[in-house]
Amino acid sequence: xxxxxxSGGGLVQAGGSLRLSCAASGRTFSRYPMGWFRQAPGKDRxxxxxxxxxxxxxxxxxxxxxxxxxxxxxxxxxxxxxxxSLKPEDTAVYYxxxxxxxxxxxxxxxxxxxxxxxxxQVTVSS
Numbered sequence: 001x002x003x004x005x006x007s008g009g010g011l012v013q014a015g016g017s018l019r020l021s022c023a024a025s026g027r028t029f030s031r032y033p034m035g036w037f038r039q040a041p042g043k044d045r046x047x048x049x050x051x052x053x054x055x056x057x058x059x060x061x062x063x064x065x066x067x068x069x070x071x072x073x074x075x076x077x078x079x080x081x082x083x084x085s086l087k088p089e090d091t092a093v094y095y096x097x098x099x100x101x102x103x104x105x106x107x108x109x110x111x112x113x114x115x116x117x118x119x120x121q122v123t124v125s126s
Contacts, residue, residue: 002026002115004096009120012086016124020081022096022117030054030074031102036081037110038092038122045095047108049081059108064090086124093119 008020022034035050049060049070058070069082079096096117099106107113 002098004098004115004117006094006096006117006120009094009122011123011125014086014088014124014126016086017082017084018086018122020083020094020096020120020122022079022081024077024079024096024098028102029077033099033104033106034070034072034079035097035106035113036070036079037095037097037113038090039095039119040089040092043092045110047110048094050097050106050108051079052105053103061108083122086122088124088126091122091124093121095119 003025005023012018031053033053036048037045038048039045047061048064051058051070051072055072067085072079097113098115100114
């Protein structure tokens, strides 16, 4: 059974930084693509970033490009999201996401994601 556990959320002022972590267990982590989504109050869950199984391929939503960086440490079964220059509109619950198929590409739509973490709250004050 795949488990994803996020950490690192919190309250930060606009312009600040946070680093989210997602610890994965239950399968060979290094074979699977990973990503992050977020959901703000009253809004649909949306794609933020994804990273390939090897770590050499990344893709970002336009809204976070240049400010957020996704990375992974396959030896520690962990994926990270470094968030810099945070804005109030980044406030949301952030979810770690994973695909079922090894060596695939993680979907950018929530319906295409196979596994979710429980989420971690990020609040950016103005």
